[in-house]
Amino acid sequence: MALKRRRLGKTGLMVTEMGFGGIPIQRVSEADAIKVVEKCYELGINYYDTARGYTTSEERMGKALEGVRDKVYIATKSHAKTAKDLRDNLATSLKNLRTDYLDLYQLHNVTEDSWKTLQAPGGALDELLKIKEEGIARHIGVTSHSPTFLTRIVAEGSPFETIMVGYNYIALEPSRDLLPTCKKMDVGTVIMKPFGGGAFTNAATALKFVLADKNADCTIPGMQLVSEVEENVAVCGGSLKLFEAELASIEADRAALGKEFCAACDYCQPCPAGIPISFVLRTEMSTLRRMGWTEGLMKQTKEVAPKVAACLDCGACETRCPYQLPIRQLLPEKMDALLKRLEEHSIP
Ligand code: SF4
Ligand code: SF4
Secondary structure (H helix, E strand, O other): OOOOEEEOHHHOOEEEOEOEEOOHHHOOOHHHHHHHHHHHHHOOOOEEEOOOOOOOHHHHHHHHHHHHHHHOEEEEEEOOOEHHHHHHHHHHHHHHHOOOOEOEEEEOOOOHHHHHHHHOOOEHHHHHHHHHHOOOEOOEEEEOOOHHHHHHHHHOOOOOOEEEEEOOOOOOHHHHOHHHHHHHHOOEEEEEOOOHHHOOOOHHHHHHHHHOOOOOOEEOOEOOOHHHHHHHHHHHHOOOOOOHHHHHHHHHHHHHHHHHOOOOOOOOOOOOOOOOHHHHHHOOOOHHHHHOOOHHHHHHHHHHHHHHHOOOOOOHHHHHOOOOOOHHHHHHHHHHHHHHHHHHOOOO
């Protein structure tokens, strides 16, 4: 069945309910990355999201979509804080993506703090507005891990036509205020992390859950295999009804992950002891589950263990975590579990 389309807020773009998130194509060979993006196009996906910060992703997407540029919507984003850096990033993104315009250009991972810098004279916000006036970006948006921040700026009437936020059946906060506010203000909503950044067991259930929310315009799961594209398109093209067994699997995941689900936003950083907190909290149930024990993961696990043992117990991380996770309690528990898995060479 064909993918259905939804209107992306005031941009007026009719985007497929499922778009393509460009993070995972960095992890595979260029030839495989191009095959994945081409498969997305072949199966009708019309919305492609990437970022200047995703290493090779823009370039690979550009190669895959060059011949069909006028038939797809391409969105990218920049971490730039100043006007000059944004203009430089834009030039690189256009070159990588083999195009002379973007359908959507977004300020990437904005926080309450960085928002002040972005709005200051010489900041990236004014430049973004100019880029839109010049027609190089047809529309502009903002991405953030903070639903509270996004709700505030949308309600205040910011110039952004879209927002992007993480939302899934464990991280439910956006469904309470943010998405209804966006609907009211006619701001388009792009949903990242529908699979909890890889922590969930059932991708189909996770996709259906997000798309059942009519305030979510488009979700952009990351896919690195052609088979994943085929499976996800089949799910989104079919009925979005959640069956009893799926509801039960959501409850099981909530019970297993709910009070310790780390969204990998890294707001808890910097840690004075140099502990990569999200790595420790997430590796067992996401990276390890998905990729198994790679050489790199084994090395990193061994390197991180002494850092966790040297935690200063300062609590600074917990004051910054938007999910109020008990980080100091979780760190040693998660580290021990990971080391045990490493010793047994087991995978959850
Ligand atoms: S409590 Fe530990 S993990 Fe948290 S910021 Fe302090 S040193 Fe880092
Ligand atoms: S511990 Fe909290 S702040 Fe840190 S990455 Fe996870 S969810 Fe974000």
